[in-house]
Each structure stands twice: as C-alpha cells, then as structure tokens.
Amino acid sequence: xxxxxxxxxxxxxxxxxxxxxxxxxxxxxxxxxxxxxxxxxxxxxxxxxxxxxxxxxxxxxxxxxxxxxxxxxxxxxxxxxxxxxxxxxxxxxxxxxxxxxxxxxxxxxxxxxxxxxxxxxxxxxxxxxxxxxxxxxxxxxxxxxxxxxxxxxxxxxxxxxxxxxxxxxxxxxxxxxxxxxxx
Numbered sequence: 001x002x003x004x005x006x007x008x009x010x011x012x013x014x015x016x017x018x019x020x021x022x023x024x025x026x027x028x029x030x031x032x033x034x035x036x037x038x039x040x041x042x043x044x045x046x047x048x049x050x051x052x053x054x055x056x057x058x059x060x061x062x063x064x065x066x067x068x069x070x071x072x073x074x075x076x077x078x079x080x081x082x083x084x085x086x087x088x089x090x091x092x093x094x095x096x097x098x099x100x101x102x103x104x105x106x107x108x109x110x111x112x113x114x115x116x117x118x119x120x121x122x123x124x125x126x127x128x129x130x131x132x133x134x135x136x137x138x139x140x141x142x143x144x145x146x147x148x149x150x151x152x153x154x155x156x157x158x159x160x161x162x163x164x165x166x167x168x169x170x171x172x173x174x175x176x177x178x179x180x181x182x183x
Contacts, residue, residue, distance in 0.1 A: 049088060051180040052081040058156050058176070060114070062165065071160040075119060080152035082180050088144050089126070090152070091137040091179045092116055098172035107167040111174055116140065119153040137179060 058079075060072045082088065098109040112132040118140050121128030126144035144150070158165060 045085060047182070048083060048085050049180055049182055050081075050083045051090075051178060053079065053178060054081060055079045058154075060156060060158055068165060069161060071158045071162070073158075074156045076154045076156075078151045079154040080178060082144075082150045082152065083148050084144075084146050084150075084180065084182060086146050086182045087126075088146070088180050088182050089139060090118070090141045090144065091139050091181070092131065092133070093137045093177050093179075094133040094135055095175040095177070096135055098174050100168070100170040100172050102168075102170045105168050105170055107172075109167060109172050110164055111135070113158060113162055113164050115157050115159075117155050117157075119155045120151075124150055124152065133174075133176075 094111040117130040131138035
C-alpha cells in the first residue's frame with residue numbers, strides 16, 4: 001500500500017502541477033490577446049468668413065410703358081455665397097444715387113427707389129429684411145447661422161408708377177457693396 005500511496009501522491013502532484021501550469025499560461029495568453037492604448041485627437045479651427053459675389057451685374061430693365069406702370073424686378077439666383085463658421089450678418093450699401101455716364105445727361109435716380117431682399121431668406125436663417133438702397137449699410141439678414149457655401153438669391157425691385165424713373169433714356173449706374181460680418 002505504500003507504493004500505492006506514493007503513486008497516488010505522484011499522480012496528485014502531477015495533476016496539480018499540470019492544472020496550475022495550465023491556468024497560469026492560459027490566463028497569460030488571454031491577457032496578451034487584448035491590449036489597449038490611448039491617443040489625443042486635436043481639431044484646430046480658424047475663423048472663416050468669405051463672401052463671394054457670383055454675379056457682379058444687376059440689370060433692372062424698363063422695356064416699355066408696362067415697366068413704368070408696374071415696376072421692374074430682377075431676381076438673381078445664387079448671386080452671393082457666404083461661408084462662415086460663426087453666425088453672421090449681411091448688409092448692402094450703394095455708392096450713391098444712380099447717374100448716367102452719357103455726355104450731357106445730368107439726371108439722377110434716387111438710389112432709395114430700389115428695394116433689395118434675399119428671396120431665399122427662410123432657407124438661409126436669421127432675421128431678414130427688405131431694404132431700400134442707401135449710401136449707408138442696410139441689414140439684409142441679421143444672425144444667419146454658420147454655414148458652408150450658403151447661396152443667396154437676391155431680388156431687386158423698383159416701385160410702380162414712380163416719377164423718379166421718368167428720365168432720359170440711358171443706363172444709370174451705382175456701385176453696390178455687400179458686407180458679411182460676425183458679431
């Protein structure tokens with residue numbers, strides 16, 4: 001029986017050693033199958049505000065008696081494009097009254113006889129206004145939300161039956177300046 005006890009003790013020791021060895025190396029192998037690490041992600045932003053005038057000519061053409069009676073409208077789809085990473089406002093001003101470049105024609109048309117609005121103001125957002133042109137900045141949209149390449153459809157209009165347009169035939173011009181700004 002003494003041999004049996006020795007053998008049993010050897011078997012138990014061998015089994016225990018095998019079991020411990022198996023547990024130790026199995027847990028070690030599992031620990032090596034998954035590893036984690038960390039990294040820092042930085043996103044650096046700069047302020048951007050870009051205004052592009054896509055159509056630099058606005059033509060209000062009086063073509064006959066009906067034009068004088070009903071007024072004239074010019075709708076320019078996508079005339080302006082603004083990209084801003086912050087809320088912004090858009091203003092317009094005229095250099096002065098409309099005057100003729102024809103020799104001897106000293107007639108002028110008051111610039112405030114032309115109204116301007118953003119036709120797609122609801123899509124742009126912010127608070128929109130229809131303004132009469134002036135040589136001072138007039139707010140077309142205030143508080144427009146930030147956006148990339150926001151397209152502005154502009155509308156220019158003259159009133160109906162306005163005697164200030166009863167002038168000599170010719171082209172009367174002024175320069176318009178659009179200003180986008182962030183608060």
